Amino acid sequence: MFTGLIEHLGTVTAIQVDETGCTMTVSDATPILDDCHIGDSIAINGACLTVTAFDKETFTVWLANETLRRTDLAERKIGDQVNLERAMGAHVRFGGHFVQAHVDTTATVVDRQPDGDAVTITFEFAEPTPERPSLLAYLIPKGYVTIDGASLTLTSVDDARRRFSVMLIQHTQEKISLGKKGVGSTVNIEVDEVGKYVEKSMLAAIGGRGENTQLREMVEKIVESVLVKKGVLPN
Structure with missing residues (x-):
């Protein structure tokens, strides 16, 4: 989970692409690597990625083909600056909003x-x-x-x-x-x-994507009652 508050701008310094995906190395990243570990999550331009290697100034991540299709990271070139944010810590102020770093x-x-x-x-x-x-x-x-x-x-x-x-x-x-x-x-x-969770819950509640039709039946009864009172439907 992330906050959407960018911590630092890093620079893309290496890209290796093959048929299975892409390895990307980002440098000038010292301010966000003081507590880094292999396997940690770092969001690059809003995409949550896993650290596979790092040193004091650089870190490397793997981008699957799905990530390359869904995001702009396939367009990044050596020398490009990218937004960096570490996963949210429990001890920090929550100044942005809940960001999954799962690019839509x-x-x-x-x-x-x-x-x-x-x-x-x-x-x-x-x-x-x-x-x-x-x-x-x-x-x-x-x-x-x-x-x-x-x-x-x-x-x-x-x-x-x-x-x-x-x-x-x-x-x-x-x-x-x-x-x-x-x-x-x-x-x-x-x-x-x-918004996604609210939409899915409401659709399920009214029978749009689920079997729970109680809310839908309640709404239909209210509508029918109003139409009867207005004389549109017979009593």
Whole structure:
């Protein structure tokens, strides 16, 4: 589990790809390696990955093909900066939101608009497919979204255009990779998991994806009662 508060910007220094996946090495990572162990989880651009090797300045992770398909990490090149966050410790303040670092999909930066010292960045989802259905139902203005591992607040959501926006203050622009990404760049998106659980629970309760139809029957009785009172249905 993560908070979405980026701890450090590291630099990709080695990439080895084969048919089974990819090994990636990140350097300039000393500030997050003081308590590192083999097998620990570190989120890179919002993707939870397992440390397979490390020293005082660098660490290496393995990326499975599923991770390469689902995230922007297949596009990273040597020299790219990436957002880093260690798994949340029980002793730290919880300043972001619950982030699993399980990337749902990617989006594309389509606009950047300065607003004083801040900047508003707008993103667009690709057309939904059976493999990647629309995530817009989980995005609401002033709700949470995780972009490249950073917990951010949505400022607007445009369902018709498959677009959404966030605002970065100057401090945040300097501390995360998104501050340097231009129009056309790809970013990793993880929607707030709470919305997913609420949706599944409600669908199961009304019989949409489960056998529990009690709530559905209750709603049907209420609707029928109202229609009878209005004379639409016979008493």
